[in-house]
């Protein structure tokens with residue numbers, strides 16, 4: 442077993458919802474009409490002009506290699522209204538607001554659970570195909586608070602169990618797991634050995650959760666996305682590339698709550 446490579450303390454890598462492509466892509470922030478807007482900036486040789494696109498992964502900007510940030514920002518400002526409107530459409534499509542009422546479904550480990558909400562002493566139970574929530578107050582915020590608290594507890598237990606399965610194949614160091622509530626990433630890894638994981642991963646099928654866990658674990662060995670890093674991931678999950686594509690395609694479905 443090779444000795445784990447220790448990256449400098451303070452280094453941190455994140456697994457964004459839209460993973461990096463083979464070409465250099467950087468996340469950049471602009472302020473449009475007073476709102477911070479993050480975008481993926483993709484520079485390439487062949488490109489002659491600056492292009493903007495918005496899809497379920499957010500705003501992407503394509504630019505020639507030599508375009509300055511100033512030129513790029515000026516194009517963004519010229520199209521600020523369009524960008525903001527498209528992003529708002531996208532957010533609505535991505536996350537239909539949950540009403541936290543009986544009959545609604547939520548996904549748990551990739552399988553549907555139908556919500557059953559009624560007045561009663563506070564409790565949350567999962568039965569096959571159902572999530573029963575009992576609360577003295579059955580308003581949406583009260584039910585949401587109880588159900589999300591339960592989901593977070595399940596997520597933490599589940600992540601601990603799965604990480605124990607993989608950990609020794611990547612590192613012998615102990616690992617601390619923290620749950621995150623980020624809207625823009627599934628996981629991140631800190632050089633101190635701490636991993637932050639989005640609790641909403643619990644909505645995903647097992648094979649996609651495992652991909653995120655192993656990806657973040659692998660960063661404890663390689664704080665980068667080099668071929669060495671992917672070799673560590675592939676040593677645990679040989680079909681990681683297919684899972685990565687699936688997460689990129691499907692992740693917006695799991696961002697409800």
Ligand SMILES: [Zn+2]
Pocket residue numbers: 454455456656660665666
């Ligand atoms: Zn990563």
